[in-house]
Structure formats: C-alpha cells, structure tokens
Amino acid sequence: MDLRWSGEQEAIFEAAREFGREVVAPSSEERDRASRFDHGIWKALAESGFWKAGVPAELGGDGGGLANYVAALEGLTLGSQDSGFSVTVGAHASLIQVLSRWGTAEQQQRFLPDLFAGHVGATAATELTGGSHVTAVRTTAEPTGDGHYTLSGSKSHITNAPVADMMLIVGRVAGLGKRDISLFLLDRGQEGVSLGENEDLIGLRTSPIGPIDMDRVHIPPERVLGSVGDGLTVLYWCLALDRLSFGVIASAQMRSMIPRALDRATSREAFGAPIAEYQYIQDKIVQMKVGAETARALSYATLSAMENGDADAGTLASCTKLASAQAIVGSSLELVQLFGHMGYDRTQGVERHLRDAAAFRIAGGTDEMQKKAIFSQLLAASRSNSL
Template sequence: MTFTATSLSVPAPATPAGDRQFEDMARAHVAGRADLAYRDEILDLVSWRRLADAGLWRAGVPERLGGHGGTWRDLALRLADVARGGGDLGFVLSLIAHAGLVRALTEYGTPWQHEHFLRPLLDGEVGATALTEPHGGSDVAAARTTAVAREAGGWSLTGVKDHITNAPVADRAMVLGRVPALGRRDITLFLVDLSGPGVRRGPAEELLGLRSSPTGALLLDEVPVPAGAVLGTPGDGLRTLYDIISFDRALYGLVIAAYLGPELDRAVAYTRERRAFGSAILDHQYVQGRLTDVRIIIETARATALAGIDALVEGEAEASLRCSVAKFVGSEGLVEAATHLMVLHGHLGYTRGPQAQVVQDALGTLIAGGTSDMQRKNILNQMLAARSR
C-alpha cells in the first residue's frame, strides 16, 4: 500500500472563532524572528506583544475581568494555533508558562490581584511561575524560600528559585514559599512584582535546545510582599498549585501536536522528492511506517490533551490525572517523532540545522513542565486516591 502526501498531511482544527487569526499572526511574526531568537537565546518580545495586543490572553477570561469570555479550551486552541503557525517551540513553552499564571489569577485571584497582576499580564507583560529551587528540582514540597511577617504588614520573602521559564525577562511571578509561623501546612503562593526591591535575576541559562524560551534564577532577598498578594489561602498553596499546573501539563500535549503538524507535512514533501533505489523514498514501507507513526503521535497527543483540558473545565475528579497523561504522551511522543523526522532526512537530518534543532527542542520537553517520571508519579497518586474515595 502506498501513502500520498495528501493522506498524511495534518489539517488544522478550527479555532473557536472559526478563523486562524493567531496562526496567521504567528506565521507573519513569530516564524520570521524564530531563527534570530534561537541564535541569540532570547524571548521574542516583539511577537509576544503583538499577540497580546490582538487579545491572545483574553480567551477564557471573563468579560468582567477584561477578557473575552469562553473557556480555557479557547485559550488552549489559540496557543496551538501559535505553535502551528510560528514553528518556534521554545516561544510557545514561554507562552504556556504565562498561560498558567493567567488562569491561576483568574480562578483564584482577588479583585486587587486582578487589577495589579492579571490586567498587566493580559496587556502584554510577561509572567513566570517560580516553583523549583537548586536543591529540590521537581520536589516543590522541599522548598526553602521563606516568608516572615513584616511589622508594617505583609511579608518579607527570601530564597532562590532556579530553572524558571521566563525568569530573565518576566515582569511578574507567582512564587512558592513557606511561612514557618503557620506550622506544618505552610506552603503558600505569593505574587511578586519582579521590578521591586530585593529581586535579582541570575544569568540566562545556556540550554541544549528551546533556546528561545529563556530560563534562569530569581534571587529574593527580603522582598516586601503586600498582604493582599497571597494567591489563595496561606498554607494551602500545594492544593491550589496542583490545579494550576494541570493546565500547563495539558497544554504541552496540545501545542506539541500542533507544532508537529507542519513538521510532518515538510517530511512528506521531502520523501516524495528524495529518491533511492529507483523511486521516491515515500514508496518504501519503512519510510511510510515512520511517517504514519508521527501522525499517530499527533492524533494521540491532541486527543489526550483536549480530554485533560475539558476535564479541567468541567471540574472532573480525574482532571489532574488526564493532564499528566497529556504531558507524558506529548513530550515522550515528540522525542519519538523528532527521531523519526531526523532519520528520514538521513545524514542531512543529523547536521546542524532544522531537523537537529527539532530533536534538541524535543528532549527539553521531557524535563520542562515536570519530568516524565513526575507525570507517572502523579498518575499513580491519582489512581490510588480514586480507589480510596
């Protein structure tokens, strides 16, 4: 059986508005600056602000808070459009880090937080979620960042956050810390203006891939935090956090599927042109097998991601589990797909260039957003919790 380019190409799902505004914008702006951003290891803030000005972040946010309404599925599909049109996976992962904070503020924020944190993020400021620390990695419960009450009111926050997406350029962040005075349950989420006193940034890290998504450290030295800048309830930060990061995890699967679509289309075109043993290599079953494996990965990643996002929107008990499945399937599948795409291009795929970059970026998704092992841990914990209910 012989496959054709038409049968393997990946159609773009319709956006909620029935158009492809953000895919077209990403193609016009993000794609054109992607090579420069990757080479200079910077976040493309020009494209970031253009997308914000067009209302990217207002999807899913209620109109009373300055949004366009809808659900978080709407925002997720817009991010997928950017991934499909822009072809810059690092840029999209920075968008995901920001999206999680937008949702967190919308779902758990107070009117003061909506005014001072959410609205600037909707308008184009860059957000970050600062959880990990040098000694603990994914074990956020081992955080040592500490907050103590100030005599003048509010908190004084001290600690080091490491490997934080967007840290070198972010304007505002949600920072996980501890309040020892609360006792055993002391993990608390603080909203921090990163332009304020006591905040320093470490240098941007030199990454193997995803170089257009800058990461680095935040060094907090007695940073004053207003009393009203605690997200959720003091001491109940872990429960709030688990819901917040679930959305990020599902987004990984969705944007990976969208990002892979154009990569597969280009690979199909290449295999039609490249000839070996007297015919186009597309005619050979081993090539067809690799191409169809990539398409299967795309479909599986998209389906599991949408299942997770829809479960979050509906408040289903297994939402966290499904979002971890989406992250696992998406990142592990991307590494497999990237390897297929590299091998299909032979020696050319292993030289420094687009195919090698896809592999480098893919490997980063195994760690960013929570490692595959952490997703397995969460899936198991959710399975056991469901049995005990």
C-alpha cells in the same frame, strides 16, 4: 459529545495561526541560534488581543472558557512552529488563568491589565536543590506581623524569569506546620528581587529561562495569592494547565512535522525509488500522525475535565503530558532519521525539533513524576474501590 471547535474558537485559532506564521515564524531560526527573546513580537502578540482568549469578560477577556485559550495556543504553535515561543506563551497564560480564578479583585485589577498589555509573567517553583519534589521548596516567608512577611530564597530554571515583570513564587510560611506551601506575587522592581541571566539550554532557546533571587522581600497581605498554607490547591491546578499546554504544543508541532517529512520522503530517492516507498520510512510518518492525534485527543480530554472540575483532571493532565512528551521526542528523532545526514546538519532546521522536544520530558514535571502521579491516583482509587 463534540470535539470540534465552535465558530468563535475557529476564528481565534485562525487568527493565532496567521499571527504565528506572519510575525513569529520569520525570525524564529535566528532567535533559536541567538537564544533571543523578542520584546517586539511579544508586544505585537498582546496588541493582537491574544491574551483575552479564555478570560472572563468582567476581567477584560473574551468571556470564553479555557477552550478559547487552547484554540489560540494550538493555532499559534501551528503557524509559528516555534515551541520555545509557545512555551513562553504557556507560562504567561498560566499566570493569567490563575489570577483570573484565584486572585482577589485588587490583585486582578493590579496585575491583569499589564499582563494583557505586554508585561511578562513567570511562575517559579523549582530551586537548584531540586524541582521534582515541589513541596520540598526552601524559599521561606517569615511572618512579621499583621499578615506581612519577608520572603527569601532562590529559584532556578524559571521560564520567562530573565524578562519577567511579575512573578508567582511558590514558598512556605515559617512556623505554620505541615500545610505551609503558599503563593506570593512579586514585581520585578521590588526591593530584594533580582533576576539572573538567561540560561544556555540546548533547546527551547527562543524561550527565556533563568533564576530569581529573593533577599528579604517585603510581602504585604495583598500579595499572597489564595489562602496562606493552601498554595498547593492553586499550584496543582496551575501544573495541570501547564501540562495541558505542553500537550497542545507537542500535538501542533508533530502535525507540523508531517508535511516536511512527506515532502522529503517522496522526493528523496534510494535504491531507484522514493524512500516513501519503504515501509520502515512510512512507519515514521505514521507514528508522527498517531503521536499528534494522541496528544491532541488527550489534551482536549484534559481541557474538558478541567472545565468541568472533574476529580480526574490532574491525572488526565499527567497522562497528556507523559504521552505527548514521549511522542514528540520519538517523532523528532525519526524526523532526523528520515532526513539522514541532512537531519543531523545544523543548517537544515530539522535537528531543532529534537533539541526542543527533549525539554518536554523535563519541564512542567518530568516523565517520571507524571508516572508517579498517575500510579498514586490509581492506587488511591483502587483502595477506595473507585477504579
């Protein structure tokens, strides 16, 4: 067992970190204030070859496994310290990975080159009526014969939607019975598809997010991803990858808080000594380190389980998401506390960590849904004597 990167992954990590530091970080504060997505940075990321990481060579990738993608995401986040940009990257990467695994050759040829070259992808499950109960989506495809459908419905709070060129939509097929969840591939310019305005969130403001409306959109057979009625298999894998990405981003962000916390704690004095002398303060920084390492170790365990197709990969992904979300919220709150008033001041850039972190407990499935998934799996394992 070896949890270190290979030489190739080390190089991917370093290149992405350099890109994050040099290209993403400089405008990050301004984009956060303005809630702005930068197409120029996105194009430059594509040109850097970022999307090839973890994609089979025959599809135009680097031929490496998911670990290559994780190395790239971790490096990018550490370099940029821009959670919003990384969440946008994670959403796009999920679509690439899903197409690489479940797309037909025609779908891969049609969509992957554009997604590698700077088009933006989104995956849409959540609707205004609720996001936690994923299988209760109301978006519905009506069969019109010969494997064609018309798709209608509305999605909300979808990462990348305002700027998306292509979308994976979670819907149900009318008249199929219980197993009816299916996945549909849509283009931005398709008749009946409208993308709404950017939502005004408190955090992750560098990640565009918004609604997608579908009014009787024509879906030919070649735009169904996977089997009709079997969308959950692909969707659950996609959710596991999203949760892994959140773990990687959270871990990298917590690591990036530590030097800043140490710098402040050793330079700020109270009661005649640097506040770093006080154990209450030391504890805050120790918890950041423990949170970062816990999130990282769980992310790597999930990565390994997903690569090996282990039965508990989904449960590990939920553990990763839950632990890393709670740790990044706790670490961000303590970073603000450590800075005192200056942590609460919007000009210092400390409060942004807290605004961004709050989303980690909601996006990709809430904390409560991770607990529900973990408990259900434990109960099922207990009943089958496989705990």
